[in-house]
Amino acid sequence: MAAKDDVVPVFARVKNSVRVVAADPLNVEKSLIYVVQVILEEFGRVSKSEILAIQDYPRRGIYDVTFEGEGVFHSFVRILEENPADPRLSGFKVFPHFAEEEIFLVVKTYSPFVPLKEIKTVLGRYCKKLTFGGKILNELGIWTSKYRFKVVLEKKGMYPPARFQLGTVNIDCFFSGMPEFCRRCKQYGHLADGCVLCQNCGKTGHEFKSCPLPRKCNFCFQGGHLYAACPKRKPEEVDVALGKLLKPVEQSQEPLVPLEPLVASPDMGDLSASPVMQSSSENVSDVSSHTSETMPIIKRKKREKNKPLQVTQSGVVEGEYKTRGERLYQFWKVKTDKEIQDFLSTWSDEEELDGVNECIKEGGEIKIVRNKVLKYIRNLK
Numbered sequence: 001m002a003a004k005d006d007v008v009p010v011f012a013r014v015k016n017s018v019r020v021v022a023a024d025p026l027n028v029e030k031s032l033i034y035v036v037q038v039i040l041e042e043f044g045r046v047s048k049s050e051i052l053a054i055q056d057y058p059r060r061g062i063y064d065v066t067f068e069g070e071g072v073f074h075s076f077v078r079i080l081e082e083n084p085a086d087p088r089l090s091g092f093k094v095f096p097h098f099a100e101e102e103i104f105l106v107v108k109t110y111s112p113f114v115p116l117k118e119i120k121t122v123l124g125r126y127c128k129k130l131t132f133g134g135k136i137l138n139e140l141g142i143w144t145s146k147y148r149f150k151v152v153l154e155k156k157g158m159y160p161p162a163r164f165q166l167g168t169v170n171i172d173c174f175f176s177g178m179p180e181f182c183r184r185c186k187q188y189g190h191l192a193d194g195c196v197l198c199q200n201c202g203k204t205g206h207e208f209k210s211c212p213l214p215r216k217c218n219f220c221f222q223g224g225h226l227y228a229a230c231p232k233r234k235p236e237e238v239d240v241a242l243g244k245l246l247k248p249v250e251q252s253q254e255p256l257v258p259l260e261p262l263v264a265s266p267d268m269g270d271l272s273a274s275p276v277m278q279s280s281s282e283n284v285s286d287v288s289s290h291t292s293e294t295m296p297i298i299k300r301k302k303r304e305k306n307k308p309l310q311v312t313q314s315g316v317v318e319g320e321y322k323t324r325g326e327r328l329y330q331f332w333k334v335k336t337d338k339e340i341q342d343f344l345s346t347w348s349d350e351e352e353l354d355g356v357n358e359c360i361k362e363g364g365e366i367k368i369v370r371n372k373v374l375k376y377i378r379n380l381k
Contacts, residue, residue: 015073018065020063021061021092022061024061031063032054036048039089039092043083044080045075078128101152103176104150104151104176105148105151106146106175108172108174110171110172122160123149126160127151127152127154128154131150131151159178159188161181162178162183163181163186169345184197184199185197323380325379329377332374337366340374356376359375
């Protein structure tokens with residue numbers, strides 16, 4: 001028995017194809033003309049030469065359209081997604097044979113304080129669709145500083161970088177089938193060993209430090225400023241540059257511990273207004289007042305007070321030391337490893353930060369690494 005013309009086969013999915021379904025196919029010829037001239041050409045901006053084939057089942061009002069290439073298909077689907085309520089689509093349903101390929105991304109941030117919104121902003125430049133899949137927890141239910149995303153790439157082969165930075169924090173991306181990636185120049189297709197491309201402009205012939213182009217912000221990718229001063233960043237509850245909460249935190253009810261006199265540091269501002277320092281000074285004044293009442297007053301020759309260290313606008317501690325590196329070294333050599341680490345996370349000069357990172361990459365015991373970092377800082381001009 002001969003097959004009828006209006007029998008619609010099982011929906012066999014064909015690449016680079018969409019199905020157009022007329023809700024009420026009254027006029028067979030008019031429907032086909034409308035699909036081609038209005039929906040495809042006028043609405044989708046597809047020319048007849050870019051249509052490979054149309055398999056039509058007019059009595060059912062179904063038209064399977066296959067485009068010449070993947071580019072035409074993606075262009076039509078993008079227009080369709082951006083204008084789903086266009087009046088020219090009234091009375092028709094249009095959907096692709098294949099949903100655009102979704103891939104799963106695992107994003108590892110080396111600082112849990114990096115704002116999730118900023119990670120989404122960077123990934124969004126490479127994806128036309130980005131869906132947050134949640135935090136990844138370990139077997140104890142504790143967050144691993146990893147996120148899961150489901151994405152549709154903007155263009156086939158245009159992947160998000162396997163590693164990028166926000167400020168001084170590295171962020172890694174992993175996905176199934178990812179190609180080779182150079183963590184030096186941040187490009188796909190080769191590994192870091194033997195890479196001769198500049199890390200700033202991606203060209204050959206010069207090193208990163210001697211690149212003639214201005215340094216780019218690694219958040220908005222524009223020149224003229226770095227991440228810490230990027231105008232497109234908005235204050236969040238957590239600031240990656242400081243790694244501290246910006247929202248006011250209730251003061252601890254624990255008793256205050258007497259503190260040694262502190263000098264202002266580049267990331268601490270003016271300490272004279274600190275409630276902790278004021279409380280400490282009040283305690284000291286009470287003790288000295290009590291002592292003067294019970295002990296005889298002994299006059300001593302006044303010693304010349306050391307000139308207090310001050311912080312300039314550039315973040316350099318001024319004082320009796322000649323070089324900026326020596327001043328920084330004298331201030332930070334007595335600090336804890338945690339305090340030094342927090343300070344390095346605010347470092348704005350990426351070239352100097354690269355030098356610090358090289359000291360850290362050399363490895364060794366914690367004490368040895370600490371001494372290498374402090375020595376590098378001390379040698380800064």
